[in-house]
Amino acid sequence: MRLYNTLSRQEEDFVPSRDLTVRMYACGLTVYARGHIGNFRTFVAVDLLRRTLRHVAGFAVHHVTNFTDVDDKTINESHKAGVPLRDYTSRYIDAFREDAAALGLEPPEDTPRATDPGNLQAMSDMIAALGQRGHTYRSDGSIYFRISTLPAYGQLARLDHAGIVSGARIDSDKYEKEDARDFVLWKATPPGEPSWDLGVGPGRPGWHIECSAMALRLLGPGPIDIHCGGVDLIFPHHENEIAQAEGATGTPFSRFWFHVEHLLMDDGEKMSKSLGNVFTIRDILEQGYRASALRYLLISVHYRKQLRFSWATMQQAEEALRRIMDCVGRLGRVTDGSGTAGWEARLIAARDDFRQKLSADVNVPGALGAVFELLREANAAIDASTLSREEADATLAFFDGCDEVLGVLVLRRAEEAAPPIPQAELDDLLAARIEARRMRNFAEADRIRTALESRGIVLEDSAAGTIWKRK
RNA sequence: GGCGCCGUAGCCAAGUGGUAAGGCAGAGGUCUGCAAAACCUCCAUCCCCGGUUCGAAUCCGGGCGGCGCCUCCA
Structure with a gap:
């Protein structure tokens, strides 16, 4: 298994460090609104990684994805809605699970919420450890990470100090920090906002601490095997996660960093909640497209390339998937056949090709090519009436095997289980x-x-x- | 201003030194009552200009164009 590692900016051989279980952490959603298809591009890519690790590489997987259920946005929005924070964020966690199921995401082994008591305690403990190792300071009631105490800071994002400080967009209002790069670990809270005191004084977690703490709490001591997320998290989020985990433990945090490129809107702009140009899964379904086709579209571009969403490509995904389903349907109806010379070998070759493509940094588009090449030959064999029932079953097994990773036929079958009329x-x-x-x-x-x-x-x-x- | 990624047919998209996978759309043909599906055939020399090499879409240099990060963000 070859995997691109943001840390080295290279493709590397991947094998889990302990047992044969991959310990992976993927940054999840901040649950103040319904996730959009850009968010889900990342989650689907992580799902493909997870399925490839399991079904192609043959590893077991312990996969953790968090819900960020406390931050400025969740607090503000729950206030506006007049709903307790925990209840407010629960709604969007439910919504996420609904969308994730629609897209056929395999459930991660753990889906922790930042505000679960054990997790808050782990964060507090990590901040205390950072304090003991001299990495923190207090200012205006908040606790900050002092970047200058960690010489290795910046290795993931490869931003040098000068580049960050001279950046034109540093918020100059944040003068309570000693250094522009320092970041908050534990945030002083105004009266009326959620606050916890678990050892480092009253306050609430900063954005980055939850991931470091929960990853190590649930996956065991570092380094974990793979840390995943969208490319926009490389800096500062992941850089700061590394600083926290390594500052607190003295051990490397994660061996591999897996980053998914953005989904762009048709006009070429990034889709994001702050820009307001978002589509949710529901929006796509309301336009008459199937979730299976959306999943197909999201996996049909390599995860490290930007994917430009358009209704034209959405339609193309529908048609491509229909072609596969039609072939699967034909295979199911095959009754006769004299036998097709070399068919078994052909299936084995196609399967190898499929797996080899996925083993090369999860090259899903390449793997789809292998599926369609075999598909055309299967249709030809059916036309020629040479395909035997046994060969048809073996071919169906090939498609089902591919779908263990692609996860798209299983969705389409469920969508089409009942006829549209009685x-x-x-x-x-x-x-x-x-x-x-x-x-x-x-x-x-x-x-x-x-x-x-x-x-x-x-x-x-x-x-x-x-x-x-x-x- | 700094850092980085990308630019392959009408559309989407693999391939990263050995002579262009695959999907959608389109054209012609076979089959069919018709239609659909399926199959067969056709449809690119890889943004531009130089360079390295026996050989480059693939490596190097320079342009042009698009996007991202440097601030909350998947």
């Missing part, structure tokens, strides 16, 4: 049309076909009979 009515209409065609009453046959199409059902006639499928 089965009995559909059966009657199909029977009536078969009779009409038998009588060569094509006008009536076409009328039924057109009527069904307007209700979302497409009919296809062949020598073997008529099949229906969703439009």
Whole structure:
């Protein structure tokens, strides 16, 4: 398994450091609003990584994804809504789980909330450890990390001190810090805002501390194997996570850093809540597209390249997925076949190709190429009536094997489980049309076909009979 | 101002030194009552200019264009 590592800016061989279990942490959502498809691009990419590690590389996975349920935004929004913070953020955690299920994300082994008591305690303990090692100072009631005490600071983002300080956009109002790069660990809170005192005095966690503390708490001592997130987290979030974890423990935090590029809007701008140009999963579904197709679109561009979202590519994803589903349907209906020379070897080669592509830094687009090449040959073998029932089953097993990682057919099957009109009515209409065609009453046959199409059902006639499928 | 990524056919997208995967759309053909699906055929020399090399989309240099980070952000 080869994996690009932001730390080294290179592709490296990946093997978990302990046992055969990959210990991975992925930064999750700040739950003050519903996640948008840009957020989910990252989560889907992490899901593909996780599935590749499990089903291709053969490792077990212990995957942690957090919910940030305390920060300025969650506090402000819950105030506005007049709902207790915990209840307010719970709503968006539920919404996230709904969207994650729609996109077929495998549930991580742990999904901690920052404000769970044990996690807050772990943060407080880490800050205390940082204090003992001389990395902190207090100012205006808050506790800060003093960057100058950690010479290695900046190794991930590769920003030098001068570059940061001279940056034109440093907020000059934050003069309570000794150094522009210093960041808050534990934040003094005004009256009426959530506050905890677990050993380092009253306050609430700064943004970065939860991830360092929860990762080590749930995954065990560092270094963990892989830390994941969107590229925008490289600095300052991940850089600061490293500073906290390594400052507190003296041990490296994470061996690999896996960063997913942004999803851009059609106009080329980053999709983000602060820019207000966001689409949620629901928005996509309301336009008539399926979640399976959205997942397909999100995985069809390599995770380290920007993905520009458009309705045209959304439609292309629908069509590509339909092609796979049609082939799967045909394979299921194969009844005869004399046997296809070399078919078994062909399947093995396709499977190897698929796995090899994924093993090369999770090259999903390349792996999809392997699927479609095999697919065309399968269709040809069905056309030629050479494919045996056994070979058809083996081919279906190939697709299902691919889908253990791609996770897209399983979604589509669930979406299409029930016909869009009652089965009995559909059966009657199909029977009536078969009779009409038998009588060569094509006008009536076409009328039924057109009527069904307007209700979302497409009919296809062949020598073997008529099949229906969703439009 | 600093750092970094990217630029492959109408659209989407792999490939990172050995002579351009795949998907969508399009054209022609086969099959079909028709339609659809499927199959076959066709459809790019890789932003531009130099350089290195027997050989470059792939390496180096210089342009042009797009995006990101340096501030909350997946």
